[in-house]
Amino acid sequence: MNRNTNKNQSRNKNRRRGHRPFKKQIQELREKAVENSNAKLEIIPLGGFSEIGRNSVAIRADDEVIILDLGLMMDKYIEYTDSDDLVEISGRKLIEIGAAPDVNILGKLKKQVKAILLTHAHLDHIGSVPYIANKFDCDIHSAPFTIELVRRMYEDEKRMPRGKLVAHDVNSRFKIGTKFEVEFIFITHSAPQTVMALIHTPYGKILYANDFKFDNNPTMGQKPNYERLRELKGQIDYLIVDTLYADQPIKTPSEKIAEEMLKDVLLGTQSRDATIIVSTFSSHIARIRAIINVAKMMKRTPVLLGRSLFKYTDAAEAVGLADFSDAERVPYGSKVRSYLKKLKNPEKYLLIATGHQGEPKAILSRIVDQNLLKLTDNDMVIFSSKTIPVPVSIANREKLDAKLRAKHVRIFDNIHVSGHGAREDHRDFLNMLKPKHIIPTHGNMKQLNAFRELAEEVGYKQNQIRIIKVGERVKVA
Ligand SMILES: [Zn+2]
Numbered sequence: 030m031n032r033n034t035n036k037n038q039s040r041n042k043n044r045r046r047g048h049r050p051f052k053k054q055i056q057e058l059r060e061k062a063v064e065n066s067n068a069k070l071e072i073i074p075l076g077g078f079s080e081i082g083r084n085s086v087a088i089r090a091d092d093e094v095i096i097l098d099l100g101l102m103m104d105k106y107i108e109y110t111d112s113d114d115l116v117e118i119s120g121r122k123l124i125e126i127g128a129a130p131d132v133n134i135l136g137k138l139k140k141q142v143k144a145i146l147l148t149h150a151h152l153d154h155i156g157s158v159p160y161i162a163n164k165f166d167c168d169i170h171s172a173p174f175t176i177e178l179v180r181r182m183y184e185d186e187k188r189m190p191r192g193k194l195v196a197h198d199v200n201s202r203f204k205i206g207t208k209f210e211v212e213f214i215f216i217t218h219s220a221p222q223t224v225m226a227l228i229h230t231p232y233g234k235i236l237y238a239n240d241f242k243f244d245n246n247p248t249m250g251q252k253p254n255y256e257r258l259r260e261l262k263g264q265i266d267y268l269i270v271d272t273l274y275a276d277q278p279i280k281t282p283s284e285k286i287a288e289e290m291l292k293d294v295l296l297g298t299q300s301r302d303a304t305i306i307v308s309t310f311s312s313h314i315a316r317i318r319a320i321i322n323v324a325k326m327m328k329r330t331p332v333l334l335g336r337s338l339f340k341y342t343d344a345a346e347a348v349g350l351a352d353f354s355d356a357e358r359v360p361y362g363s364k365v366r367s368y369l370k371k372l373k374n375p376e377k378y379l380l381i382a383t384g385h386q387g388e389p390k391a392i393l394s395r396i397v398d399q400n401l402l403k404l405t406d407n408d409m410v411i412f413s414s415k416t417i418p419v420p421v422s423i424a425n426r427e428k429l430d431a432k433l434r435a436k437h438v439r440i441f442d443n444i445h446v447s448g449h450g451a452r453e454d455h456r457d458f459l460n461m462l463k464p465k466h467i468i469p470t471h472g473n474m475k476q477l478n479a480f481r482e483l484a485e486e487v488g489y490k491q492n493q494i495r496i497i498k499v500g501e502r503v504k505v506a
Pocket residue numbers: 149151154218219220240448
């Protein structure tokens with residue numbers, strides 16, 4: 030009995046101990062916030078450094094600050110809210126659970142933020158905007174598609190942006206405050222109108238290249254702006270760069286390959302009488318367009334099911350990026366149910382649904398759980414996606430796949446290519462740009478170290494490569 034009491038006591042002690050270092054860590058990070066106050070130009074990581082998700086970084090030149098991206102850490106967000114779509118929750122709570130960038134690191138600098146710049150429409154880059162951006166008295170700048178989405182996110186949250194939402198061309202240059210000139214450089218990625226943001230300041234140039242691939246055969250939109258990148262050779266003081274696939278010894282295949290993979294599965298299997306459901310990323314406008322095109326080749330009516338598919342495709346139409354009038358769209362959950370219940374000949378349709386990560390509330394899971402369609406032997410579910418390697422997604426997909434297998438549904442997984450460059454893309458990028466210093470981001474230690482190894486191979490010295498954590502500020506000048 031005595032022993033048990035001791036055990037409990039020490040357990041409680043450990044619990045308390047485990048709690049304290051976490052608080053201390055945050056305190057230390059915030060103290061570091063004033064460390065570089067003698068710097069003229071510094072980089073202040075707010076989220077996504079030595080971790081994956083909630084991408085955000087601030088740049089301070091003298092007494093002016095800009096923020097690049099305000100993302101969400103999706104797995105922490107989903108774990109807390111049980112939803113993959115944005116729900117009502119306070120910004121403070123999101124910061125507390127580590128799902129939103131810790132903008133409190135900025136301390137007094139919060140009042141000096143002159144602009145928020147967003148590079149593309151993925152939630153790990155813009156998802157915190159409706160919750161956090163209003164802490165700053167400034168405008169939000171991005172390419173038209175991303176701005177259109179942000180506008181809709183505010184509407185969904187029934188909130189108003191504090192500043193203006195300003196759309197710029199994907200290759201453009203504009204002034205912010207008195208210290209910054211921002212240049213957008215178009216780059217290919219799995220969301221349309223993605224840009225790298227080049228920050229010109231009187232004290233140096235910083236290129237923020239967080240999320241990109243080099244796609245020389247994009248199925249929608251332009252090729253990367255290599256011309257501008259080549260012009261910048263040797264001129265970049267700090268490159269902040271996406272490393273998600275830096276440990277993969279390949280060049281990431283073009284989106285054209287994903288289109289061919291889809292055709293291979295949809296046109297090259299015995300699918301005539303099958304019910305076919307394809308699930309993919311709602312923000313992947315080029316992919317959704319490709320799926321619709323193949324549906325038409327199969328003489329099936331394409332149908333987009335789910336709120337987020339509707340939101341992204343509608344935003345793409347609003348800015349003239351793509352036309353989806355040749356597809357039926359059923360945005361709301363209740364309507365999806367009645368639509369599917371009334372569907373007499375599902376084999377005449379190609380259903381495109383949300384839920385490729387097995388999210389329990391998304392359409393695909395609901396079709397299976399609520400029997401909205403009678404799925405059986407030769408029916409097909411195609412995941413034009415990759416399971417995000419975080420515990421919550423892996424578990425959700427395992428559950429969904431087991432239910433599909435129980436119905437003898439044919440599963441086609443990973444009919445997909447990534448939107449992130451891999452090791453050999455990074456090698457080309459470094460040789461093309463020759464930045465003076467590099468801060469690898471958007472990766473865990475394995476990927477960050479793989480990037481460091483590659484940079485050393487290309488000729489960089491240890492002191493030119495900085496692997497930093499959230500809150501660890503870097504003095505540029
Ligand atoms: Zn992205």
